[in-house]
Amino acid sequence: MGDPVPFLATARRVILQEADALHALSASLNQSFADAVALLLDAKGRVIVSGMGKSGHIARKIAATFASTGTPAHFVHPAEASHGDLGMMTRGDVVLVLSNSGETPELADLVGYTRRFGIPMIGVASRAESTLILQADVGIILPQLGEACGRGIVPTTSTTMTLALGDALAIALMEHRAFTPENFRDFHPGGKLGAQLSKVADLMHRGDALPLVQRDTPMSEVLLTISQKGFGVAAVLNSDETLAGIVTDGDLRRHMQGLLDHTAGEVMTPDPTTVSPSILAEEAVKVMNSHKITCLFVLDPDRPAHVAGVLHIHDCLRAGVV
Structure with a gap:
């Protein structure tokens, strides 16, 4: 040396x-x-x-x-x-x-x-x-x-x-x-810079991919929806299609006794944490970490309380956001 x-x-x-x-x-x-x-x-x-x-x-x-x-x-x-x-x-x-x-x-x-x-x-x-x-x-x-x-x-x-x-x-x-940072991301869609500037709207799932059920949906059907969609959660909607709550693994465990005798509305957690599609995915990850959750429903800014998408922590990991 x-x-x-x-x-x-x-x-x-x-x-x-x-x-x-x-x-x-x-x-x-x-x-x-x-x-x-x-x-x-x-x-x-x-x-x-x-x-x-x-x-x-x-x-x-x-x-x-x-x-x-x-x-x-x-x-x-x-x-x-x-x-x-x-x-x-x-x-x-x-x-x-x-x-x-x-x-x-x-x-x-x-x-x-x-x-x-x-x-x-x-x-x-x-x-x-x-x-x-x-x-x-x-x-x-x-x-x-x-x-x-x-x-x-x-x-x-x-x-x-x-x-x-x-x-x-x-x-x-x-x-x-x-x-703006949004303009910058348009020129840097790949790599770490692009990941850091990704918005929730860029990564969230939409349409048929969404795990949606009604308040009166039997829990047997809710379990099928959760299993088929693969997010480990389901959004529970009111009759006007607005978000009433979510059903998570924790809700299932808390209602394990006689679970199949209940409906989604009886088991759900009301008023869940949600995010806007316009915020950075990095900010959404901070929300998930602070609430110790792995999934967020995204609300439509043009239709209050209506679900526009769902974002899972794995989507952010794949994109390199975290």
Whole structure:
């Protein structure tokens, strides 16, 4: 095992240097940032993000962040752009070009194309006198700070600032558009993010899957319904189809003596805990945990006290909500 001291010292030096760079970037932002946001908001088409090398990797991430927060965007590789991908840019788009030096030769054709066809371009570089900034409609200047490698050859501090700048642009656009968690879920239906933002309506069972019985239903039929539907519970309805109560395993045990001589209305637990289909499934899980239950009936917001669905804890587990 190596001595951890020098490794930890290096790690802390790098992280602190990059943190200082982010503070410098924040302090340096001016009207050009606001102009860039305004230009992006006015885009009738898509935001095209481009960069070469490490800037290209950052550009891909920025494009992905834009796209997932309500700003249609995609990445165009500058080298591929010179071999046909320039056709991916059209009037109505806005182009965001990243280059720490502002002189990356592979960007020349892409920059020239935007100038020739009047496509608005935002340039991000560390030199105000660079070709990219001079050609751009809006130029954002990164602070000229040393890279964290100490030799100025490994893009570290500069890429960290560029990445943070892209996040700042995306969040500014997102907040201006009042982008909601529900909107975010539309772009993230899979994975943990999608699970966390799932609503009860996305996971609940409806229609024929619902275990529904009437108050006067004999318990022999209630047991069949509970068994067939597989939720371990049945909703008991009044004559007007509103929810009167539920029959659970606990109710069955409490009425074990002479159970089959009773009706659903005589055995049920009245006024059960219910939820709305519009709440997050995560919130429904909290309700189940707090009441120590495994199933919730969902009421129709347009028809008070009418059952719209049923949600089981297993549905939430399968979706990755818990």
